[in-house]
Structures are given as structure tokens and as C-alpha cells.
Amino acid sequence: MPNRAVSRRTFLSNAAMTAAGLTILSMPSRSASAQAKSAFPKAVIWGMLPEELTDEDKIKLAKSCGFDGIEMPPLPPDDHAKEIADLAKAHGMKMHSVIYGGWQAPMSHPDPAKIDQGKAEIENALRLAKILGADNILLVPAVVNEEVRYVEAYERSQKNIKTLLPLAKELNVTIAIEEVWNEFLLSPIEFAKYVDEFNDPIVQAYFDVGNVVAFGYPQDWIRTLGKRIVKVHLKDFKKKEREWVNLGDGSVNWPEVRKALGEVGFTGFCTAELASGDEAYHKDLAGRIDRLLA
Numbered sequence: 001m002p003n004r005a006v007s008r009r010t011f012l013s014n015a016a017m018t019a020a021g022l023t024i025l026s027m028p029s030r031s032a033s034a035q036a037k038s039a040f041p042k043a044v045i046w047g048m049l050p051e052e053l054t055d056e057d058k059i060k061l062a063k064s065c066g067f068d069g070i071e072m073p074p075l076p077p078d079d080h081a082k083e084i085a086d087l088a089k090a091h092g093m094k095m096h097s098v099i100y101g102g103w104q105a106p107m108s109h110p111d112p113a114k115i116d117q118g119k120a121e122i123e124n125a126l127r128l129a130k131i132l133g134a135d136n137i138l139l140v141p142a143v144v145n146e147e148v149r150y151v152e153a154y155e156r157s158q159k160n161i162k163t164l165l166p167l168a169k170e171l172n173v174t175i176a177i178e179e180v181w182n183e184f185l186l187s188p189i190e191f192a193k194y195v196d197e198f199n200d201p202i203v204q205a206y207f208d209v210g211n212v213v214a215f216g217y218p219q220d221w222i223r224t225l226g227k228r229i230v231k232v233h234l235k236d237f238k239k240k241e242r243e244w245v246n247l248g249d250g251s252v253n254w255p256e257v258r259k260a261l262g263e264v265g266f267t268g269f270c271t272a273e274l275a276s277g278d279e280a281y282h283k284d285l286a287g288r289i290d291r292l293l294a
Contacts, residue, residue: 035287036294040232040261042286043069043096043271050278056087061279066286069094071271072134074101077127079142085132095132096269097176097206097231100125101140107160108142108153108184115160122164122175129173135268136174136230138206141194144183153184158197168202176206176230179221188216188224195228204228208273210235213240213251222260232261232270246274247288254292261293 044067049058055147062070072095075081087093105118142157144150161175168175177185177195177217185191195205205228209218214237222229236250237243248254270293272285 005239035290038270038290038293039195039258040267040270040294041094041096042289043067043071043094043269044282044285045099045271045273046072046073048272048274048276049282050276055084056091059084059087059091059093061282063091063093065279066290067093067094067282069269071095071097071099071138071202071269071270072128072132073099074125075128077124077131081128088132094269095134096136097098097134097271098125098132098137098141100137103140103143103182105138105144106153107157108144108148110148110152110156118164119160119164123167125168126164126171126173126175130171134173136176136204136206138178138231139175140180140182141177142184150184154194154267158194161173161203162198165198165200166204169200173205174201174230177203178206178208178211178233180208180211186215190223191221192225192228195225204230206231208232208233208235209252209257210237210244210273213237213239217256218252219256219260220266222257222266226264229264229266229268231268232266233273234270235273247272247285248292258293 044062049061053061060072070093085095100122100175102118105114105121107118109115109118122139123138129137136182138273139161141161142153144153164175179185179191185194191205195203205225207221207225207229209232212218212221234247236247238243238245239251270289272289274285
């Protein structure tokens, strides 16, 4: 595991560089009628869709490639967001989640001005989720570094997130905590404890399969977090080479991940978090998810 936090933007950039060297032919797609479908609804992140497409064409492409939903970035909760929501509804596409993140102004930051900034951004993400019809926002709750001790990050982030719960409950949008490479929530036991201490069902877990491969086993985390998991991010990682790769090409034990998700009764969206690509790339990606999670 790296010695320092890696931002979501840097992380995705690394994934993009890795995926650029992948060949789609490594896992040839079969027709939809010839293969089983994923047991869980599958989604793609908005930023993975071709940038040059219109909003409507992005939604249509995701739909035609076999995805059931899209995860959105933290756009302003304005008329543009309402237009996207209307387009998604017209094409039968669920905008299921909003990735707020939290790297720039984490709820663990020692500067009150940064906390105020972060709270305002989270509130906007919650309102955006309501407009889009999304069930949750994704939140990276804290960052541990040389300036912020672990115990400070833990306690301060919980204290600040609790002030956001009334709005989340008013809007009926879950705050889903994700584990990332931020030197925080380093075990599934601690992750479960952190979520439970909010003592409120509006705070749950967003589990990222790939983020724990370097130092643990995703299936173990899934079984420990259990019913707390409301959404899942799909990534793959080669432990020996320490590089991000396409789904099915890394060290993730996908049969065990699929088995563990079934054991804990998971029914939520599984969202690919990889590089951007064209139609062929996304069709292949949807096929990979179907094969790995059938």
C-alpha cells in the first residue's frame, strides 16, 4: 500500500494509463443471449463515457452497452442537473449515486474553513442526488497524513459528518462511506465500527473491491461489513506488479467476491470505476461484469 494518500483523480488517471495498454480481446465478449447476466445491477461512471458525446448520447450509449445505471460527479444542483435527470428517466436509466469524494476538503481537516467548505459541497451533493433520484452520495470521510493523526481524523470526521445527517434524512439520501488509499479505515472491522458509531441507517458503506487488494481480501471485507454495504465499486489490481488492470485481469478472486456478496444479501448497484473508453470498450466492460458476477 502506498505511503501517502492518493487522490481519486490521481487514482483514476493511473487506472486510465494502465487500461490503455489492455486489449479488449483478452476477454472476448459473447452475445447477451449466450451468457448469464450479473446478479446485481451494473453501472458506469459518467466520466468514463466519451467526453465528446452529448448528455443524452452518453445515457443512450450506457444503456445500449448493457448498463443499468450511471454514477454522477458532483455537478451543481441546478437546471442542468434536472435536464440530465429527465433524460435518464426518458431512457430508463437510473442515476443511482453521486460521487462527492472528499479529498479536497475532508471532514477530518484541522482548518475550520476547510470543514465549512466541505460541508457546503456535501450539502450540494445531497441536493444533487435528490434531483437525480440517486439513493446515495459517496463520501471519503477523512484523510490521515503527517498533519492529521489517526485518532483526530476518526473523531473529527464523525463529529462533522453528524451535522449533515438531518439534511441527508430530510432528502432521504444515504451517506455511503468508501474506503480508499487515504491511510484510514485500514481494516473491515474498523470500517464496520466507524459506520455503526453513527447509529443511524442514513450512514452506510460503499465498498470498493479493488482498493483493498494490495493489503487484504475483498471477500473478507464484504463478509465483515455485511448488510452495511449499499453500493460496490468494481476495480482490479495486480498485487505483484502493483498496477491497476481491467476487470478479471488482476488479483481479485471474483468467484469469492460474488459468493460473499450473495451471502450478505447484497442487492445494490455494482459500478465499474475504470478508464474512459468508446462503445466497444464499454460493451466489453459490461460483458466482463456479467461474467464475473453472474
